[in-house]
Amino acid sequence: MLEVKNLTFLRTETLHFSFDFHVRPASILAVQGTSGVGKTTLMDLLAGFERPTSGSISWSGTAFHNEMPWHRPVTSVFQSDNLFAHLTCHQNVSIGLNDGSVDARQIDEAFVRLGIDGLQSRLPSAISGGQQQRVTLTRALLRNQPILLLDESFSALDWDTRTGCFDAVLSLCQDRGMAVLLVSHDDRDAAYLGCDVLSLD
Numbered sequence: 001m002l003e004v005k006n007l008t009f010l011r012t013e014t015l016h017f018s019f020d021f022h023v024r025p026a027s028i029l030a031v032q033g034t035s036g037v038g039k040t041t042l043m044d045l046l047a048g049f050e051r052p053t054s055g056s057i058s059w060s061g062t063a064f065h066n067e068m069p070w071h072r073p074v075t076s077v078f079q080s081d082n083l084f085a086h087l088t089c090h091q092n093v094s095i096g097l098n099d100g101s102v103d104a105r106q107i108d109e110a111f112v113r114l115g116i117d118g119l120q121s122r123l124p125s126a127i128s129g130g131q132q133q134r135v136t137l138t139r140a141l142l143r144n145q146p147i148l149l150l151d152e153s154f155s156a157l158d159w160d161t162r163t164g165c166f167d168a169v170l171s172l173c174q175d176r177g178m179a180v181l182l183v184s185h186d187d188r189d190a191a192y193l194g195c196d197v198l199s200l201d
Helices: 039-047 089-094 104-113 129-143 159-176 187-193
Strands: 002-010 016-023 027-032 054-059 074-078 147-151 179-183 196-199
Touching (some): 002 039, 027 039, 027 159, 027 187, 039 074, 039 147, 039 179, 089 104, 147 159, 159 179, 179 187
Parallel strands (some): 027 196, 074 147
Antiparallel strands (some): 002 054
């Protein structure tokens, strides 16, 4: 379980954020709220791009709020800039998996699972936005980290394409027992996913 306990972050003397919640394995939590309430700040704290002023973040009882980003059990998928334009889709997936734990066959199997088989040799500019996000999810699947952060990852996509990506996330979450946090401005997202909502104000 992902546990965020009494987590605070002081941006300035007059601007501070506070979070306290948990996300069980194989479940999704939608994070909602108006601009400036701390949605992206929360994601940055979980990913390690910001350090909390106080409090703790843990997975299965092991705290990781003091770890460097690359040592955390977290994968982040952003709205854009997820793929290198000069690399093929296969290369984009494999570039972050150079520790030898994943081979070409496993990458191909992941492309099949997410419904994008056949795109391995194509450049990101030659595929749709929804397909690009599925390539990014392929990389997340193969990294096999228990926490997945989706920061407005699908908001630029049309609804049909977005729900297709949500279906892939649901399958990934349930099969891997992942805890997923989804930052969203659209109430339809949480309704489609049937997930709990954390409303920030």
